[in-house]
Amino acid sequence: MPLFKILFLPDKKQVSISEKENLLQAARAAKIPLKASCAGAGVCRTCQVKVKKGTVRIEPDEHQDASIKQPDKAKEKSGLNKATTPYVLACQAFPLSDLTIEIPEATRLTKLQVLTYDSAENLKACPLSVSPSPHYYPVYLSLPPFSSTATKDKLSSLLVALKQKTSLVPTRVSLKALQSLAKILRPNDKDREITVFLTEDTGYPALSLEEIIPGHFKEKYYGLAVDLGTTTVVAELLELTKGISLAVKGIYNQQLLYGEDVISRLIYAQENENGLSYLQEAIVDTVNTLIKELTISNQISSSEIKAVVCAGNPTMTHLFLGLDPVDLRLKPYTVAAHNPPAVQAQEVGLEIYPQAAIKCVPGIANYLGGDVIAGIVASNMTEGDELTLFIDVGTNGEMVLGNKEWLIACSCSAGPAFEGSGLKYGVLAIPGAIDRFKITSTSTDLEVEYTTVDHLPPKGICGSGLISCLANLYRSGVIDRRGKFILAPDHPRLRILNGEKELVLVEDITISESEINNLIRAKAAIFAGIRSILQFLNLSLEVIDSLILAGGFGRYLNLKEAVAIGMLPDLPPQKYAYAGNIALKGAKMMLLSAEARKKTLEIAHKMIYLDLSEGNTFTEEFLAALFIPHTNLNLFPSLIKDKK
Amino acid sequence: MPVKIIRENWSGKVNTTSLGVEPKAIKIGGEGALPFLYFEGEIPYRPVVACEVWDEKPNDWPDLLTAPFAGVLGDPVAWAKKCLAYGADLICLRLAGAHPETKNKSPQECALVAQRVYAAINTPLIVVGCGEDAKDAAVLPAVAKALTGKYCLLGWATAENYQTITTACDIYGHSLIASSPLDISLAKQLNILITEMGFNPGSVIIDPLVGALGYGLEYAYSIMERIRLSALTGDKMLAMPIICFVGQETWKTKEATSTSLECPTWGEQARRAILWELLTAVTLTQAGGTIMVMRHPETVSHFLAHLLQGR
């Protein structure tokens, strides 16, 4: 089979593919991150590229109706299926010759602003302990000289000394440690000091003696706290003897090429041969890329990283460990392990110290995982009597309600709308993303003001911008409470594309009725989740003492607008706190503190999970929330007041 | 041993709506209690029966249903008069011929039919379109205008077309039917949208798209019970009387349309079909339904007998 050379611009990366492989696969091979929300099914239309040179064959498919840039060109159903416009969907285009492909800015996953917990506001977060106690840790021992009369070997003496000092007995000694031991503590050696490294595993009795080093170990060694997000992966490099943070970096999860939300990826893993290994490779690659960047910029060797804590949702954790994720979707949701035992770096393919211990934060249910548990640990909400609602708004909305006595959690699928997905002009909070609107209605037109991240020219709209957009569209009378356009049909900003109304916001940035509908569904899912969990315990919104907002929004979110659209409860602003990337913070705490690890497990055991797919409560609440702000307007008293 | 009777003290009540022109005006609603619980609050008016009259001869009605209207089908004026003779409280004119896939009648044609029917009966009139949102939005304003001052009830206003219909009903002084599928939130949402246009909530009638006996009746039953409970506990956006299109749902069921020969173990078709329509209506009035739109004259007389017996 002939191979064609594909040159990607402006990256100037070249790969070779066969006529049976599409351009999305070529981009994957070239490691160029493209948007592909539907994982190449040809329906999301996000992976548009421009063919500059050469010919492509288009998969005969209903959805292949020309390009977004040329809306008025009717569907091309020619038998030849040769592309008649330079814009094609990468996932549906196959080479017929060597190609030069240009990747438009809108298709590319652009540089990312890393969200860290530094953006937290108004949060009484858990303080970090002073002296670190990571799960991979050194113990210094001084062994007495061996006498020729005793029959003891080196290991027995070592174990006795270890037990005397720490009262610990390892359940396993690595061969590598034994090999080191064989070489040291000779009769003439004056130095009887050694350092042993132990790995403990939260929730399991395992205690492994991994390394033995002569002398009193005074070097530095490193650890990694990782937030395994569905969209972005963020890692923090820490020095473990002192517990000092060195750097934080985040990049897109390479799994984005296999679908934007967890469900798409689960289905990809299930329906494609080697799907699971592709997905595992993608996430491990992503973390390795981060490791490389972090170690280079901090001038350390990657083999000095010996402990890792990963906080991810159950899907990410499964895919990272290469566990078949089918059971996450199918009743009775019996997964392999909610608290996977620690594994070695070499087993998953992380390019660090091969025996480094990698611990994934435990989860509790198929859609409630370590990222949330880590966030709860860091939030400190289990310390007092006051009732806290923890809300993590991501592709899945996860909520945890409770205090020191009890915790109850639920998860609802909000869809990726707030992460900018499924919307033509949706983006993450990248430079140039519109994060705020002010729309006013004039007699003939709309006045649209906006701000962007880093004050750059507008590239798209990020989550907080979308919330702002929705709130403004309703307030200015562009849409009704259900999100339908109520402007006169001949309004200068309205146009019809593919039979659907859309509104021109800024330059060529638009929003359509179905996109608005997506946003309303997303906000409704979150509010319905909150209401369902409260209703389950017969509590009213008012009993909540504080709310912690975790996830992508952070300080960009305009609370007033989020309340105005009915996404978040209408409670006094001082009850709200912003946690930023609190999952990363939780992972870091677990990396540095044995106490935090113990607490994580306690929290996971204490928390009960409410399956919203059982019964009708969630469905009813969801339908009631598909309205701006809500069918029950009394739930939003401040809005009624504002109107008056 | 004296038993302490429990009376709920409801804070709200159902809106009162008046249809038609004196002396034949009909009032409905106004209930301050659960259906038929007279001891608990005011129940000023009984439920009413509207008979369906079509502008065109229906082609999918079973013989059992067309027989009582022999000679008048296709003549809406004569048909309406016949329905009144059978005892109907009011007439529900359905503009089936407006549908783009059938006769695609113009708004003006439809308005004329409605006007002629009203002139002939001088009885409160309900006019519903063909059920296609866009066409109804075009037809009903013309009908509304033609019936100015007659205080009719027009439908169906849905989430897709409520704006034009609401405006027309507002200008020409009619009530309107707000129709949404089988969900209390959707019903309330539509009422909010309509009343936020400045429309009088007292002129809105809820159509929850009921199902017939054996075909989702219980969903309608519970949603209607919840709507009534909401009204009684003070929810103004659910305090509207409810209309149930009983005949339309009943007469497409297998139980009503199968002949005695086709289903011998189910008993005689005549009795079965009448009971099917009757029990659907009876059940829905127990849940709080106020206007029952029915088709068969026998059902109408049994139903009215039941209502009058209870007073």
Next chain:
Amino acid sequence: MALTGLEIFKQLPQTNCKDCAFPTCLAFAVALASSKVALEKCPHLSDNARAMLTSAFAPPMALIKIGPSGQELAIGSETVLFRHEKRFEHTPGLAVLIKDTLPVTEIAPKISYLSSIAFERLGENYGLDLLALENCSGEPDNFKKMVAVALEKSNLPFILMSENPKAMAAALSVAAQRKPLIYSAQSTNYQEMTGLAQKYNLPLAVKGTGLDDLATLVEKITALGHEQLVLDSGARETNQVLFDQTQIRRLALMRFKPFGYPTITFALDSDPIQSIVKAGIFLIKYAGIVVLTSDNPADLLSLITLRLNIYSDPQKPMTVESKIYSVGSPGKDAPVVITTNFSLTYYCVANDFEASRIPGYIIPVDTDGASVLTSWAAGKLTAEKISKVLQNSGIAELVTHRKVIIPGGVAMLSKRLTELSGWEVLVGPRESSGIPSFLKREWVT
């Protein structure tokens, strides 16, 4: 009033000891609140908490069984006034009345016929639940004879109706092992009737002349030590029955002891149709047993259907049966639309399809009542499942084309569905309201 999980939780030791096999006290409390576990599973309850919770969990209404074990009708044990609050638990029994004044030659065939009535609904057979045998003649012998015939001709449980303790004793001498309901104890005969009920350990219907009298009688009978009771306030006129039934249910839920039993009602009217109307209302509004005189299959079919409707569980997602539904009179070239069996989804699709006036077929796929996107996420709406439906539903015989329309929300299934089924897949609109314009655009032209 039912306790919430949190209220129960406050009564528990809150030690998360796991001795109840639940991970936490809250999890146990929540399970208790939805009656999924017994209180006894917690071995560490304080005496106060136990007393408080035990009384809170005591059912407000007794469960009464009529008929021999294995074939008995269980009624009562209801916990709500409105079915949407939770559900109505035990379907009321439908009984047909037979009088012992009927010529003997007619009694046997009537009983045989009534006992044989069966209608199939959703794969199950439904018929009458009880025979109400009434001693109209006043003669104990006639009564006994009729009961003997019924014993021979029918397996149904009985209601034995007589005010005369002697007649009742005579009937029971042959029928007690059938565990009938004794109807009825009244102020004049309650001691003898209660004695008979106790002798054979049978349920006893108590008939008052109004609610006050009924409560008095029940107290007297329970004082004699009999607690298997069924209540009759004596009302027969529709609105009076409605009043009494409502009061009895409300008071029972407030734990007014004398009314903590199921009820029996009589749908009797000179007009046969009005008696069915009455029976329907009593079925809906709280009766435990409805006695009627009609044996017309059309009457029974409609009442049985009504009872099935009202006593279905509203907590379960509302579903429609997964089968082919026609819209209008579709021909061989009619469109085929796939949706889920969540009834709201289905009805939206059906309504909008109907509004299009284009005849066609809708096939809801069984997704356990989940909507399109939810069922896709949970793996309940898959290309495999749709493909199977296309193969097995019989739709391939009804249409000559091979084109299927799937919901816009699951466009991603189209490729695989084509591979699996061989049908051409058209991706429909995301919202059902788009169906008319979609069909007009993509199908008609």
